[in-house]
Amino acid sequence: MAPAQTPLHTSSSSSSLAARLTLNDLPPSSPPRTSPDIETPLPVKRGRDLWDFDIHGTPLDPISTDGPEQSSPVRGTPAERAAINRRKGQKKRNRTLQLQQSLSEGERTQFIDDLLRSLEEKNIVFGDVMLHVFDPQLKRGEVRWRGFFEKPGMATTILNFWVDPSNSSTARAEVRNWAINYCSEVLREEAHIITESRYLQSTGRAVNADFVLDFDIEHISKFLHSSAGASMKLLSSFATSTRQLVNKSVTHAIRKSKVVTFAALSLLGQFSQRNNWSHRVMALYLYASGAQRQVISVMSHIGITESYSHLTSKVRTLLARAKRQPRLLRAPFLPPDTLPPASGFGPYIFDSVETGKPSTPVEGSEPMSLPIDSELLLQKLEEIVSIQYGTLRELSQSMCLASRKLAFTGLFVGAYDNINFLTRTPEQALGHTDVMENGTCATIWKLWNASPDDMKIADLNISFNCAPPLSLDDLLPTPAELALMDKCLIHCLLRILVMHGGPAFTVFQSRLDKTLPVTEDKIKPHKTELHPMPAWNIDESTIIGQDDVVHAIYNELCAQDSPLWSIIAKILAGDQLTIARLRSLANIWAGHEGDFAGFGWGVWILGLFHAKIADAHGFLVTHWGIPNKGTRNPGCLAFHNTVLHRNPIVLTSLPPFRTVCDLIFVSLYACVLHCFLLVSGKQTLAEYADSINGEWDTLVKHAQAVYEQYANGSLVDSLRFLRAVEMASEKPIHPLPGDEIFENAVLFIRDRLITRELADAVKAGDSGRVLLVLKLFAFSFQGNGHTKYAHEMLHLIHNITHVWPKPMRKIVLDNWILFPSGNPNSGVECDLMQEHMNFWIKTFYQAHGSGASWKWLEMIAPCVGILRDLAAAMRETLGTDIGVRHAPVNLSVDIPILMQNLTEFEVYKIRGHQFEPEDGAMVPNVITAGIHALSSGTDNPLDEYNKSFLHLQARRRLQPIIGERIAGPMFVSEGRTMTVDPMEHQEGRTIDGPAVGDESDVLMELVHALEDDNATLPRLSAEDVALDMDLGDSRFVFEMDERDSFDEERINGPQGVDLRVEHYDD
Template sequence: MLTTPTRRRHNSLPGSSPIPTSPIQPSPAGPSTVAMSLTLPPLSSDGIIPTSPLVGSREERKAHAIEKGRRKRIATMADKKVASAEESEVNKLALFDEILGDLSSQGVSFGELMLYVFDPAQGNGSVRWDGFFKHEGLATQVLDHWVSNKNSVTAREEVGAWAEAYIAERMREEARGITESKTLQTGDAAIDHDYITNFSMRSIGTYIGNTARVSMKMLAAFATSARNFKANVAQRAAKRFTIVTSAALSLLGEFSHKNNFSRRIMGLYLYATGAQRQTISVMSHLGISESYQNLTHKPRVMINRPKIEKLQRNIKPGTLQELSGSMRDFARVVASTGLFAASYDNINLVFRAAEQVMGRTDSQENGTCATIFPLWKAAAENMKIADLDSAFDSAPPLSMDDILLTAAETEVMDKCLRHCILRIIVDHGGEHFKKFCDNVDGSLPVTADKIETHKTPLHALPAWNIDQSTIIANAEVADAIYTELEVRGLGHWKWIVKILCGDQLTIARLRSLLNIRAGHEGGYSGFGWGVWMPGLFHGKIADMHGFFVTHWGVPHRGTRNPGSLFFHNTQLHRSPILLTSLPPFRVCRDLVFVSLYSRILHCLLLVSGKKSLAECAESIKSFAELESYAALIHTKYANAELVSKLRWDRQMAQGTGGVPPGDEIFENASLLLRDALISREFTDSIKAGDSGRIVLVLKLLALSFRGNGRSKYAYEMLHLIHNLTHVWPKPIRDIVLNNWLVNPTGNPFSWVEVDLMQEHMNFWIKTIYHAHGSAASWEWLGMVAPCVTALRHLSTSIINILGSDQGTKHAPPDLSTDIELLMNSLTEHEVYQIKGRVFAEGDGSPTPDVITVGIQQLTDSASNPLTEYNAAFLKLQARRRLRPLVSSWSDTDIAAAAANISSPSTTLPPAPSAATAIPSNDVVMSEPDEDSGSENGSQGSADWGADLDAELLTAFERTVDEADEATLTRNNADDVALDMDGGDSGFVFAGADLYDDPELAGFLPDDMENLDNGDDY
């Protein structure tokens, strides 16, 4: 038995001392001690080694000892297991070596053994499963060893080649499966509205990811580096998801040209954004878009001529052609209910020839585009022609009481104008006034006729080569609209009211058709079935034109007329303006409104007694105080009654000597502020969709148009007010008030005028979607016009998914510098202070109060526009009571009416019988400035002389040659922008941003953690 050091410590050797137990009590040194110390292990501590104290009862100490023994036994058993496992591993390796040696000795390779085991034909399934695949991860370890750097290059290359071939085949199978599913194919799919709106890159990517898991994982790994783990992982993952999906779509399109869904969508998008043919062709060669030929080619029939018989094979039309046909069909479905309105306007453009040769020259083309939209809150039983005729027959004449605001309406109007002042202060007064935003929004006046917020679907119709500037052309346009919509054979066609919308000229021409044919023709050709809904945008243009004529001032008088619009234009260093050649509408509007904002804020400082807007905002402790300031501004500085009193006092004081009462600069500035506030309120009430507020403004415009020389629009306002008050039945009146504005987005405060919407449509057709060069034709415009709304929607959707709009959408301009400059000018020249100033000769003149002038013109004489209007209306009532010579709605008579419309010069109306003779005092009810002579725009005395008396012919001759009133032009996108305050020149559609989708934050390869820290290219 060996003696351990511990056992030797208890033995005593001759001549030695006991072994010390601690260095604290050393023993005397001696030879034996030194020898003994050399045989003992060194002590591990220089001090007392602490141990657990013996605490607790006897039972506790016993339990502790038992637990200590158990832990020791467990440790001993673990050591034995490790030793046993090591021994087993050694034995296993020895066995493997023995087996390999036996195989080698028998002349059999290890590879042959593996082939035998893993070949399914040998029937060793249980062996393969129990011995290999049952153990998860074993196959992965083997493959990892095969491609390990410690393996030979030849082995790694062979395994890699197999893996490449295997993955390639898997990806090919996945591509084949997607192709056979036809999910991405459009061969049998209809290219319609749903085809456009259902496009979603996220949905497509999710589908491909679930169907082609291997392919998408390979592409994602190819696009991913370790740097993607850093900042903005979610956004980068979303972007990478889109890129990988795009790559997969391009590859699938190359696998089979039938997988062309995304290519057709991208082709439409490129066309929708104005891409030229070359750009689309390049994108086609890159596999992103379809070819320009497939996008635009026309449907045709190919004829093969075999020896025996002719065979015909239809060739499918291009994508645009298919989309156009589908959109036209969809419009017909909307129109089939009868509950729709149609808007149309002229479109003017130039077809340019590439080279000026014989037969190929530039040509100015004038045509018409139209759009329909479903009516909101309309029912067929409320749109009966019989009810419209009955209401017209019993309607009283228009009176001044119908035009002038009542006391209650005046109170509402004052409240609206004061709230307009509050909006200007909060929007343009700086950050200090933003604290009142919620108060201003909550106090917005609302009338009972406010339109409920909803989205208005728009359905464009083909463009027609019809110049609608003449009366007969408007009849042709109406006939073209209803022919296109295929509604004439429907059951409600004969008795339901049809609503047509347009600008002042369009409405005047339609009304002239009714006036000319009343008592002669009934049914469809008599045009008594229509409600003509006016476009408010052109009224806004006329208001701005009249504003400039009234408040422009005398040019080049400098500080002698510091309150004029001309002086403000000069102060802002903007382009010079001539009244004889006014700039586009948007330029005029922006100048008027920035001048208005500066005047309101300047007057705020006057009524508050503060020197700066920041000081004023800090001093205002409550919204009620701000409201009182707005009321003071309206009462003191936009008060036409005060201006009238000052002018009257000055007139009475003439010749008395001394300083004359009043101040002509102050008076002109006050009227400018009043008129500008009305224009701003008109704009805001339209954006809010409050028809009640709009009607109040229109009553004021009926007077101001008369006062500033816009006689056509003044006459149009008489018609509109009369229709709303007496002529239209209440259900039809409500339908008009609910539908003379449209909302393309469905958002609050996004309402636009119907005629502005049509101008906007026409602009996109003219500038973006028309063909170029020899392809430009009315056939092409007729094809592409119905696609406008779908293409704009697609463009917006793609922009929302893949990026931001860098085109026509921009931030609202910062007017703070302009406003501050004009405020300083108003302060310096004391424009809104009464100083007794009178214009010298040539420096200016008192600005007329256009509303008062309008009242005077309507009431001062026995023969005034109002009495003439009522006389014409009463005579038209009498004529419509007569039995018309043609009154049937049969298809035969409709076809005959259409034939008459197409060739008016060769078809004369039948002579009236004695029972239906026209009274000798009949005249056409039309404004003296309107073209209402004959249907073809000429006097036509030879054709109509047999039927019309001398008075009617005189009215025709007086009106037909009158030139149109001058108007402000619309030259670019800003002039027809749907939101001129927000800086958006196109349709705005709500859409989710793909990059903000949290569901895509995890689009990362499963083995991202194994990537090295490579560069992100």
């Protein structure tokens, strides 16, 4: 007989159900089990009190009453009484419903007990009923739904009862084992789903910048929670204690989410080796952070990263026939010129993920010994499906490909610099010695705000031919530029006061920002994308090396494939030596070589960072003084260095650039703040701040007074002129006019303010302000002995003023300052960026030991930028950006000490101090000296420059012997008549200009280029090439209280001397 189909729970009463149930009506079950009798629960006995009886003495039903209810007195209005009655009525109804529910629960319990007793009488266990209901083959879905799942939480309650500690241990163990096995299957299924989604796989994805920077742990965590919610919940539970559930912390929860996510990524990597995206990125991060091979190898063994051999491996060739293994066709076929030589066809290395075979090459395998003819070689080439590289090499190739894509547009700038490092040998032996390696690294970036129409070589050639010679008026600032320069330097004084004067002056920061001078050449905010290039073992310090480097750059970029290759100009930037060598190449080949070999296509940009280094070196030498003279020269840098107890400095062994900058700027800030106290008549900065009372106009007036009285080079010239006149008289007066210590101190502030203005203008990206400073550098470099940089200033100013077309001038001024971060006030000199790259290449990512080679540097150099971006992104994501530098030195005492010494020795007061011959000479006014050097005499540097320029103009007009001359009319510069002797290859044709056959000017240019570069400040550490070195001056901020007191000394200027601002051209 078939089992009864009527659901058990549809019976209306226990008696009728018992009457219908027979043994045949129930499903087959296991043999009856002995079970204890089910006892009927006894009714609760209630005590009887007085109120258990009614007024007639009859006992009341204990269920239907709770005793007499005391009524409250009649109070309130009728409406209030009605509301009270309604509440009482509702209360009675609720009590009645509770009583009825209690009765129904009791009946339900009694029915279930009877049902269980009936099952026991029939030798049917309750498990048989459960099997009958939940067996999918019996199709009792409606019963299951209505009996278990229709009411939410019932199934969960039953499962909780099964694992309750009151249940037997055997039962709990069985349920627990089932739950574990079920969760294991769920987790395995979720891992399979994630693997099939290919989200965490690197196969088929290009290892480029997106591959690295798209690795966002927060996005990955969201993906895992959406695709593997059960797995992530179990892992989170495994990492959360009961106390943590009670004491919840947002910070701790975020950190724990990252830990759980990384744990899931490691486990998914073990589920399938194809889930290796995180492993490859983490290996790159560890390498970018300086981890050695041992660390990466250990991390790979615990499933966090890939192995070091996979990270840095060379070519791994996959060889198989596509018919047998079509899955290998997933990778693109590479051209035969990228394949290894024929001898490399054995042994073959297969991908362990696809084939299941070990991916480690067999040691001692011999290459193919049989001769390979052309047909066999062709057959082998057809078998090659793809070539795989290590992660670093794939990333390097992707970065080079991105550079080539940019170069194809033609709108890019290139900068390069030499990279030098010493390869040391651990043991000295024959042929094994330390070697100084010299090479070159380069970087390109996209031109911002430029178009090909503004970069035509023909337009550049026309403008070059039309350019007049450089005049002194072109170098001297115009009256409008002088007014702007005065405004900029006064604002620089205000910036120093607000930034370094203490917290009381920070209230003026908003007004300071609003009044910052801005020129029309200010670069608009944008982000500069940098593309480092491979390193080459080419020494660019020679002219031949320069030619090799230029050809290596454009060959690497495949720039010749661009349709704009022969149409638009190419822009290159570098230090003074680089630009001088490039210009020498253009001078050598002018009139001899055409096309690309003639270098007439180039626009050369001098790096501003090296100009700052030369300026700092010149300032150090000029204002250093004599160290052992002590207080007889208290305004010199040597005395300041001694007072501050800094490391001794010897000019014959120059200190690093950052050391010099720190000393110079600390001294400048102390001098400026001291002068503000002098013009205000206050003794401390706290008193000065209180006297200002928040009045910005008063602060500006004081800054103008400081500029006119203590940063005025014309004042120094006037005092020295009066002294020279008096000394030349028959009876000179004593003391002589002026004060040499005061004069040197005034020049100290004036010269350093100009350098500070250049640094701030670069950070702001204001090319107009930068150009104003460079005009002054043309004189100061000439005055302090840096004649090479003075010569470069002449070229740069001449190019911007006359030689370059206006669109090209705009392009140069918009792109010689970079913004790698894209943030405002974060401009960086292009040559500083290259120096920064070189430092990290040669000191951080350089291989050590036997792995140190130019092949390695060639591979790792393009990855430097992206590796540092990855390291920064990881530190920001993980919240552990502790940096690699020590905490800034506390300089809260340095500036007050210098200010106290300035007051004590009355440095900024005219007292008639005169140096003895052995105490040190006066500091020259380098700007005035430079003007005299460029304007006096017949063979001054300016005349020599113009002579070379005119000669180059004449040579550029000639038809080159080899190649084609760039098209363009041959205009003659105004105001000059030039004659050129006829050349043999131009019979019957004459050109006005200097004699082309005279090579003296070319030789003079070569002499300038081939001379050893001036001694410069070395860059030895990351601080010397830090991109934020100028922003780091905020560490000089200090606080002063009333205890910091100085002697009041105010200077109004000497009597009879005009303290009005006198400009530099007077």
